Amino acid sequence: MPQSLSLVAIVVRDYDEAIAFYTETLGFELIEDTYQAEQDKRWVVVRPKGDGPTALLLARAKNEHEAGFVGDQAGGRVFMFLETDDFWRDYELFKSRGVTFVRPPLEADYGTVAVFEDLYGTLWDLVQYSNKSPLKR
Structure with missing residues (x-):
């Protein structure tokens, strides 16, 4: 099922x-x-x-x-993972709209990621998975 x-x-x-x-x-x-x-x-x-x-x-x-x-949904850890098909487009868009990124973009084997805060401080990953990632759809 x-x-x-x-x-x-x-x-x-x-x-x-x-x-x-x-x-x-x-x-x-x-x-x-x-x-x-x-x-x-x-x-x-x-x-x-x-x-x-x-x-x-x-x-x-x-x-x-x-x-x-x-603002503390996961005890200070990243709580949500927002997957995108174009990391840099969304990263720049979010920054232009005032989103606070608390960790800069990182290129890793699994993809490109940066950590941002929602309006209350809960942490989110903005992530574009690479073809190597098992999470890539």
Whole structure:
């Protein structure tokens, strides 16, 4: 039976500022933004443009405990890996839109990669896999 990841939840401080960052800065598509009255929350889903199946569920922190994870989704490690078909195009585009890169581009056997922060400080890899990488699609 084939399986795939459909959604990954990422805890955010505010829906609208997160939507703006992911859609305007990173160029993701807003797939859904539906208010759920019974839980007094929004179901907000964004996805990178392309044919990948995985999307992000932007989950607003609802208490102090959850708020403590905003910007630290993975304890200071890289949390997400954004694959691109043109590293340098997207690297320059993101820089022009104010994205902060905390590690410069690196050419490695598996591909080209640089680490950036999202609007809250969570770390992401921008990566273009080489033909040598088992992750190359």
